[in-house]
Structure formats: structure tokens, C-alpha cells
Amino acid sequence: MKAFTFKKYGATDVLNPEILEKPNPKSNQVLVKIHATSVTAGDWRVRSATPFPIRFHAGLLKPKNTLLGHEFAGVVEMVGEEVAEFRVGDRVFGSMGMKSGTYAEYVAVDVESALAKIPEGLGFEEAAVVPIGFLSAYHFLQKVNLQPKMKVLIHGVSGSVGSAMLQLAKAKDAYVVGVCSSKNASWVRKWGADQVISYEREDFAQLPEKFDLIINAVGKTSFREIKHLLKSEGRYLSNDAALADYLDLLTQTLRGKKEQIIVGIAEQKKEDLAVIQSLLEAKKVKPYLDRVYRFEEIPAAHAYVEKGRKAGNVAIQVA
Numbered sequence: 612m613k614a615f616t617f618k619k620y621g622a623t624d625v626l627n628p629e630i631l632e633k634p635n636p637k638s639n640q641v642l643v644k645i646h647a648t649s650v651t652a653g654d655w656r657v658r659s660a661t662p663f664p665i666r667f668h669a670g671l672l673k674p675k676n677t678l679l680g681h682e683f684a685g686v687v688e689m690v691g692e693e694v695a696e697f698r699v700g701d702r703v704f705g706s707m708g709m710k711s712g713t714y715a716e717y718v719a720v721d722v723e724s725a726l727a728k729i730p731e732g733l734g735f736e737e738a739a740v741v742p743i744g745f746l747s748a749y750h751f752l753q754k755v756n757l758q759p760k761m762k763v764l765i766h767g768v769s770g771s772v773g774s775a776m777l778q779l780a781k782a783k784d785a786y787v788v789g790v791c792s793s794k795n796a797s798w799v800r801k802w803g804a805d806q807v808i809s810y811e812r813e814d815f816a817q818l819p820e821k822f823d824l825i826i827n828a829v830g831k832t833s834f835r836e837i838k839h840l841l842k843s844e845g846r847y848l849s850n851d852a853a854l855a856d857y858l859d860l861l862t863q864t865l866r867g868k869k870e871q872i873i874v875g876i877a878e879q880k881k882e883d884l885a886v887i888q889s890l891l892e893a894k895k896v897k898p899y900l901d902r903v904y905r906f907e908e909i910p911a912a913h914a915y916v917e918k919g920r921k922a923g924n925v926a927i928q929v930a
């Protein structure tokens with residue numbers, strides 16, 4: 612099968628086409644013919660080992676797994692003998708979690724991992740960019756008890772995780788203020804934000820109002836920078852926390868305010884994807900595509916995503 616692999620960390624030219632053996636599904640797996648995958652912020656970070664500690668998971672001197680790609684949409688081509696949930700021909704989408712391996716024509720997937728049928732009416736490219744953004748956003752938002760009319764500020768609202776946070780918060784009827792560049796402001800308004808602040812024109816840290824929840828979705832702010840904007844019971848959540856946030860979490864915990872700062876790594880759970888699947892079916896959320904690249908253009912897609920300026924998501928057509 613055709614694939615894109617990387618044998619060392621580095622710039623986009625470490626990604627190269629290669630012909631690999633088609634995987635054989637185990638008894639609890641399905642073999643998916645991939646029609647679309649994505650390039651996420653996590654993909655370029657692993658490719659370039661940025662920041663350095665990524666190597667502790669991905670391989671110290673070189674990548675342990677040479678196949679990148681964390682999410683996919685495609686069609687079930689074979690099912691293992693223990694699999695009852697899926698049949699040959701099902702249109703499915705899912706996340707590989709901390710594993711990877713979707714820059715290829717086929718992937719063998721455990722049925723207990725984040726795997727589900729694609730909702731009616733959703734194309735492969737759209738379905739392929741759902742899991743990472745939405746599962747990450749859902750994981751973190753479950754840790755806060757979001758109520759209707761609560762005031763939420765999302766910094767980095769125009770990215771993959773940010774746009775999913777925005778839609779999940781709106782599905783709970785929260786009032787959402789999004790922060791992004793002027794270039795992406797009109798998109799964010801269309802995606803449902805009640806108010807959009809361009810960080811090029813206005814310093815959100817000077818806002819007079821206070822928030823129930825502030826989300827740092829792309830690591831361009833910190834608890835220290837925003838804590839004066841939180842209500843007394845307000846929470847700060849970051850899926851892209853820097854060391855300062857972890858130190859502040861430690862300080863807050865020692866002061867008995869351990870609930871105020873939420874950081875960590877999102878789990879990619881099957882039951883959470885089922886929730887996202889029903890929200891998609893009910894048309895309460897949808898994935899937003901910035902660009903779609905062909906399979907041979909994976910290095911170019913990496914170069915674009917690495918700029919950190921995309922609006923929503925970038926998909927790759929595989930078949």
C-alpha cells in the first residue's frame with residue numbers, strides 16, 4: 612500500500628513516500644481502507660520533535676513509529692472474527708489516540724478504540740478532521756460544568772481544538788467570546804461566536820468583563836496573563852499549557868484551589884466519539900475545513916499547518 616513515512620525528525624522533507632505491507636487485522640480489529648486523513652498540530656510537532664520532550668514518547672533519537680497521522684475516515688474492508696459492531700462496507704471514522712499510522716492506504720483499528728460510523732451526509736474529508744479536535748475539546752469541557760449563559764472566552768478559537776470548543780460550548784448555550792486574528796474573525800462569527808476579538812486590534816486582557824471559563828486553545832496565553840479576567844469561581848483550561856501553567860497549578864493546589872486550573876492530555880475515547888457522532892447527526896456541531904490536500908502533498912500540508920494560522924482543519928485525500 613502507498614504510505615508517507617519519516618525515519619528521522621526534521622523539516623517537511625523528512626516525509627517521504629514509501630510502499631508498505633497492507634496490515635492484517637487481528638481478531639478484535641477492523642481493516643479500514645482510508646479515504647481521508649488530516650494534518651494536525653500534533654503531526655507537525657511529532658515530525659519535528661517540537662518541543663523536545665515529545666521524544667520521550669515518540670522516540671529519543673529517531674521516531675519509533677515511522678508512520679504519522681492520527682485520524683481517519685474510510686470504509687471497513689475486513690473484520691476480525693470477534694468483531695460484531697462493524698461490517699464490511701461500513702463508512703467509519705476515528706482517532707488513533709497516542710498511536711499514529713493514518714498516512715497510508717489502510718489501517719488496522721481496535722474496535723474498542725475511538726471508532727464509529729460516519730453520520731449520514733458527512734463526506735470523508737469532513738469526517739476525517741472530526742476526531743482529534745472534537746474529542747480533545749469534549750474531554751476538557753467534561754471537566755467543567757458548563758451551564759447556559761455562562762461566559763466563556765476562547766483564546767485561539769479559530770484552530771482545530773478552538774473551533775470544536777466553540778461549538779460544544781454553544782451546544783450548551785454558553786455565551787462565547789472568541790479571540791483570533793482579523794483574518795479569521797468572520798469565520799469565527801459564522802461558526803457561532805457571540806463576540807469576536809481580533810488580537811491584532813484589541814488586547815483581550817484589558818476587557819472589563821469577567822468570565823466563568825477561559826480556554827487557552829493554542830498556547831498563546833497563560834493563567835498568569837488572564838487570571839484577573841476570571842470570576843471568583845471561574846476556571847482556566849488549557850489543552851496547550853506551558854510550564855508556567857503547571858507551576859501555577861501546583862501553587863493553586865497548595866492553596867486549596869486545585870479546581871481552578873485544568874491542563875493535561877486528552878484521552879480519545881470510543882464513548883466520547885459516540886457523543887460527537889450524535890451531535891453531528893443532530894447538526895449541533897460540524898467540522899470546518901480550511902484546505903484539502905492530495906496524498907502526495909502531505910509535506911506541503913505540513914508546511915501550511917506548521918505556520919499555525921489555519922482556520923479549522925486541514926484534510927488529506929487518500930483515495
Ligand SMILES: NC(=O)c1ccc[n+]([C@@H]2O[C@H](COP(=O)([O-])OP(=O)(O)OC[C@H]3O[C@@H](n4cnc5c(N)ncnc54)[C@H](OP(=O)(O)O)[C@@H]3O)[C@@H](O)[C@H]2O)c1
Pocket residue numbers: 651652653656743747766767768769770771772773790791792793794795796810828829830831849850851875876877878916919920921922923
Ligand atoms: N492536550 C491535548 O491533549 C491536546 C489535544 C489536541 C491538541 N493539542 C495541542 O493544542 C494546540 C492547538 O491545537 P490545534 O489543532 O487547535 O492547533 P491549530 O489548529 O494548528 O491552531 C491554529 C490556530 O491558532 C491560532 N493562533 C495563532 N496565533 C495566535 C495568537 N497569537 N492568538 C490567538 N490565536 C492564535 C490561529 O488563528 P489566527 O490565524 O486567527 O491567529 C489558528 O487558527 C497544539 O499545540 C496541539 O498540539 C493538545
